Amino acid sequence: MTDKEKNNRREFFKNMVRKILLFFVAVFCLERFLKSFNCSYAWQIDPTKCVKCGRCASECVLNPSAVKCVHNFEICGYCNLCFGYFQPGAKNLTEAVENQLCPTNAIKRTLVEDPFFEYTIDENLCIGCAKCIDGCNLFGNGSLYLQVRHDRCQNCNDCSIARVCAGDAFVKVPVKKAYFKNRVF
Amino acid sequence: MFSRRTFIKSCCMGSLSFLFGCKKKQNPPGENPYKYDIGQFRKIDKELILYKEKPSIAVDAEQIRGLAISNDDYLFVIADKKVFIYDSFKNLHHNFSVDETATCLAVGDSKKIYIGVKDHIEIFNQKGEQIDKRAVLSENAQITAIAVNKEHVAVADYGNKQLWLFNKEGKLLRFMGNKRYSEDKQGFVLPSPFFDVDFDKNGDLWANNTGRLRLEQFSIEGVLKSTWGRPSMDIAGFPGCCNPIHFAILPNGDFVTAQKGIILIKLYDHTGRFKGIVAGEDLFQKGATDLKLEVDSQGDIYVIDSIKKRIRVFTLK
Numbered sequence: 017m018t019d020k021e022k023n024n025r026r027e028f029f030k031n032m033v034r035k036i037l038l039f040f041v042a043v044f045c046l047e048r049f050l051k052s053f054n055c056s057y058a059w060q061i062d063p064t065k066c067v068k069c070g071r072c073a074s075e076c077v078l079n080p081s082a083v084k085c086v087h088n089f090e091i092c093g094y095c096n097l098c099f100g101y102f103q104p105g106a107k108n109l110t111e112a113v114e115n116q117l118c119p120t121n122a123i124k125r126t127l128v129e130d131p132f133f134e135y136t137i138d139e140n141l142c143i144g145c146a147k148c149i150d151g152c153n154l155f156g157n158g159s160l161y162l163q164v165r166h167d168r169c170q171n172c173n174d175c176s177i178a179r180v181c182a183g184d185a186f187v188k189v190p191v192k193k194a195y196f197k198n199r200v201f
Numbered sequence: 202m203f204s205r206r207t208f209i210k211s212c213c214m215g216s217l218s219f220l221f222g223c224k225k226k227q228n229p230p231g232e233n234p235y236k237y238d239i240g241q242f243r244k245i246d247k248e249l250i251l252y253k254e255k256p257s258i259a260v261d262a263e264q265i266r267g268l269a270i271s272n273d274d275y276l277f278v279i280a281d282k283k284v285f286i287y288d289s290f291k292n293l294h295h296n297f298s299v300d301e302t303a304t305c306l307a308v309g310d311s312k313k314i315y316i317g318v319k320d321h322i323e324i325f326n327q328k329g330e331q332i333d334k335r336a337v338l339s340e341n342a343q344i345t346a347i348a349v350n351k352e353h354v355a356v357a358d359y360g361n362k363q364l365w366l367f368n369k370e371g372k373l374l375r376f377m378g379n380k381r382y383s384e385d386k387q388g389f390v391l392p393s394p395f396f397d398v399d400f401d402k403n404g405d406l407w408a409n410n411t412g413r414l415r416l417e418q419f420s421i422e423g424v425l426k427s428t429w430g431r432p433s434m435d436i437a438g439f440p441g442c443c444n445p446i447h448f449a450i451l452p453n454g455d456f457v458t459a460q461k462g463i464i465l466i467k468l469y470d471h472t473g474r475f476k477g478i479v480a481g482e483d484l485f486q487k488g489a490t491d492l493k494l495e496v497d498s499q500g501d502i503y504v505i506d507s508i509k510k511r512i513r514v515f516t517l518k
Contacts (some may be wrong), residue, residue: 095392098442105242155442
């Protein structure tokens with residue numbers, strides 16, 4: 017092997033390492049740049065399209081699901097007889113388990129003043145089954161709705177719930193546009 | 202070396218497997234284990250249906266907002282920015298336009314038309330000429346219903362959650378039902394903007410306290426005289442967070458109520474005892490929520506069908 021060839025090979029490796037390093041630096045800078053403009057995307061549920069099929073509870077790769085019931089207090093009626101909280105036909109309007117609609121007891125009911133009650137969701141217990149949402153939409157103002165919670169969501173590229181969503185309500189939106197609310201009454 | 206045939210075969214196979222691989226996996230439409238099932242409460246006994254439907258009245262407008270019936274059974278409908286007047290045979294007599302979008306209307310003596318426009322009342326004659334424009338009730342006012350008898354005009358105000366009582370000249374006599382000012386601190390509980398008012402034949406005021414799922418009777422002096430109605434999923438009670446959404450008083454003193462959730466038009470006697478059903482959910486399309494209703498001197502019941510853009514008419518079987 018001649019000196020000329022040796023030099024060439026050395027030069028070649030040098031250049032390659034330089035280029036690889038330059039590539040990683042560029043990727044890093046681009047990522048920081050995009051993050052500064054909040055250009056990453058996140059999965060969201062469009063509440064106007066949600067058909068409350070129950071698949072958010074069963075199809076998510078996480079257990080319990082990253083989809084949770086969210087309460088829009090702006091349009092809540094603070095009803096005594098909340099159909100998102102009570103079983104239809106509940107004999108007594110008390111917090112007893114047999115009167116509650118939620119299968120995991122994730123809704124807390126607190127008296128504000130007679131006859132107004134506040135309903136809050138315990139997201140650690142909520143499985144995103146949408147049973148309460150159906151009741152609230154049918155009889156009430158529709159203040160309960162499902163949404164993807166991004167403190168839990170893995171933001172999978174091919175979301176397993178989106179693949180089977182019966183209402184095509186799963187959409188990927190820029191993070192800055194995330195957390196759709198349901199309709200304003 | 203690959204032959205051309207092998208190459209094309211491989212390309213086809215590759216494309217097909219790519220296409221099938223990309224196809225979305227769809228779960229079979231199985232039973233939802235979390236289904237909110239109220240099927241048993243939707244069933245109604247056919248023998249309870251006391252009314253039959255008559256031909257409905259078409260309204261040439263996008264959004265019907267209110268209706269009223271005069272003593273001689275003329276029907277007045279407000280839709281979009283127009284008032285439609287139908288004669289006693291329910292043929293369109295004439296119509297006229299108003300400047301603002303109305304929320305409700307009522308008809309008084311000599312067919313004076315009282316139109317509720319968000320926070321104030323405008324009065325028109327039959328020809329469509331404005332006779333009077335009353336002052337704004339208050340900053341938060343949201344008028345949802347007006348009732349007129351020989352001496353008084355009552356206004357249901359969802360914004361302030363109270364009834365306003367005026368004399369015919371427009372002088373405020375009192376307001377009633379506001380929780381902040383009522384002695385018993387009860388007041389109207391209105392989770393959603395459905396608030397109706399009507400006079401009975403004795404001159405007392407009736408209003409729907411939807412959050413308490415009952416109707417309330419007030420004297421002209423503002424005293425709560427009686428209530429009836431109870432929360433229940435059974436046919437005689439009112440289900441949901443806020444029902445009945447609208448009501449009317451028949452000439453014999455019976456009440457007709459409209460409820461949302463499980464859509465039902467029901468008939469109660471003057472004490473609030475359930476008598477039967479006027480119309481069930483099967484007669485209305487999903488989404489028909491604002492079921493404002495009125496009754497004529499014959500006891501026929503007129504209901505707004507906002508989806509079909511018609512006035513549905515029901516008469517005793």
